Amino acid sequence: MKKPTWLKKAAGEISKLRNVFSMFTSYWALRTGSYFSAYKLDSSRVDYTKARALYDNTDDKYKLGAGFSKPVINTTAGFMGVPRFKSEDDTAQETLDEFFSNNTSRMMQVQRNAMRDGDWFVWITREENREQALYPEQKARLVFNMLPPEQVVQIIKDPLFNNQVKEYVIQAAHDWLDDLDNPKKALVIQRISANKRSIRVLGDIPPGMEPYMEEDNPWGFIPIVHFKNEGDAAMEFGQSDLEPIEPFLKAYHDVLLHALQGSKMHSTPRLKFKLKDLAAFLRNNFGITDPYAFASQGGTISLDGHEFFLFSDDEDAEFIEVKSAIGDTTELLKFLFYCIVDTSETPEFAFGVHTPSSLSSVKEQMPILVRKIARKREQFTESWQRLARIVLAMTAQAGEKKAGTYATVLEWDEVDPRDEKDVAEILDKVTTALKTALEVDIISHEAAVEFLKQYISTMNDYISDDPEIPGERERIMKTRLQKMRLEDAQFLDEQKAKIDRELAGGIDNAA
DSSP, X not given: OOOOHHHHHHHHHHHHHHHHHHHHHHHHHHHHSGGGGSOOOBOOOOOHHHHHHHHHTOOTTSTTTGGGHHHHHHHHHHHHOOOEEEOSSHHHHHHHHHHHHTTHHHHHHHHHHHHHHSEEEEEEEEEEOSOTTTOTTOSEEEEEEEEOGGGEEEEEEETTTTTEEEEEEEEEEEEEEOTTOOEEEEEEEEEEESSXXXXXXXXXXXXXXXXXEEEEOTTSSOOEEEXXXXXXXXXXXXXXXXXXXXXXXXXXXXXXXXXXXXXXXXXXXXEEEEOSOHHHHHHHHHOOSOHHHHHHTTOOOOOTTOOOOOOOTTOEEEEEOOOOTTXXXXXXXXXXXXXXXXXXXXXXXXXXXXXXXXXXXXXHHHHHHHHHHHHHHHHHXXXXXXXXXHHHHHHHHTTSOOOSOOOOEEEOOOOOOSOXXXXXXXXXXXXXXXXXXXXXXXXXXXXXXXXXXXTOTTOOOSSOSSTTSOOHHHHHHHHHHHHHHHHHHHHHHHHHHHHHHHHHHHHHHHO
C-alpha cells in the first residue's frame, strides 16, 4: 500500500527540521564551549628538566632520595641492550648491519633517555660528507640525529586518518659569536612534512642562512621516529619511569633530612655535674674565688685541659647521651625504600643492598625484572622497525643499495635470571633424563635433540630446511665419523708401536 502524498511531504519537512536542529545544536555547543568537552588526546608532557635533575641528583629538594633514580633507569637500560635487525633480504641485511653497528651507543642513549624523560626523537638525514680527510670512502652518509623532546614543540596529526603524523614542528635556540666576538642569538623553527621542509629564523641570522628557507622533501615521508615510553593510546606523549616513584623520593629525602638534623643536634654528649657547693667546685677546679663577680662580669669557663675534677662528698659528674634520632626513622626509611623497589619494578640488589640481606631478592625479584625488560622491548619494537624501514628506503632512493623488502625482525639478547651454576645443574639433569629415556626406548632421537635445543643455543634443528645450514642429525653423524677415524688412527699407531717393539726384541735376541 502506497503512502499518501501528504504523509511523504510531512516526513520530508520533519527531516529538514531535524537537520536544522542538529546544525543549531552544534553551533550553540561551539559558541558556549561545551563542544570542546568531548574526548581529545592528552597532550600533556613530562617535566623534562625535573626528570633529568632527579636522574642526575642535582635538585636540592630531592638530594637525599633522588639517588635511587639512576639505578632505576640504568638497570633497565643495561639489561635491555640494543636490538639486532634481521631481514630475509641479503642487501637489506648488509645495509642495516652497516648503519646500526656504527650507532650502537646512540641507540642505547635513545632507550635510556626515553625511559628517563618519557619521550625521545630520532631524525635520519642524508648529508654530504664534510670530512673527506677522515672518511674518504664516503661521499654521503646517513646521520643518526637525536632530538631532545623539548625541541619538538608540536606534532600535527591528521584526525581523519587515525591521527597519523602530518608534520613535526621543531624549535631550537642557536647562540654564537660573530667576527668581533659579540654574542648573537637566534631561534630556528623547522616544519617538516612528507613533502617539504621549511626553516624560519627569528632574531640574529646565522652566517649562511636566510630568514626563511624552504626545500622539497625528496623522500616522500617524514624521516623522524618518536620513541614513547609507557605509551598509551589516550596520550600523545610518553611517561617517565621516574614519575611513579617521585613522591617516594621526596618523602625519603624529607624523612632522612629531619633524622640527620636531629642526629647532628644531639650527637654530642652533654656533661652533667651534680654539685652541693658550686663556689667550692669552681675554686678547686678553676681558681675562681668569687663566682658571683665572675659571672656578673661575663666570665666563661672551658673544660679543655681538665682531665679530672675535684669533688666533695656526694658530688659527681656524668655524660648525658640522647637516643639516636635516626633509630626511630629506620623502619619508615625501610618502608619507603621498598615502596621505590616495588613501584619501579627494580630488584633491591640494583640499589647496592648488602648481598647477604638480598639473596632472596635476587631469586624472587629477578623474574619481575625479566618481565619488565620484555615489556619495555615490546614498547620500542615498532619504533625501531620503522627506523629500519626509513634507513632502507633512504638508501634505496639514493640509488646505492635497493633491498627487496623493508620488513625486519628484531632480535634481543636473552635475559637469563639464572647464574652459570644453575644453568649447568639444569643442563645436567635434562641430559641425564633424556639419556635414560633414550635407553628405555620411550623417546626418539629426534625428539630428544629438539627438546635439548631449548637449553643449548648452538644446536640446530634436527633436520634443516636450509641446504646451506646442516641439521643437527648431520652434525652428530659427522662428529661420530671423526671420532671413529681418531679411534682407528690411534689403534693403528698402537699396533705399529707393538710391531716395532717385537722387531726390536727379535733383533736383540739374534745378536
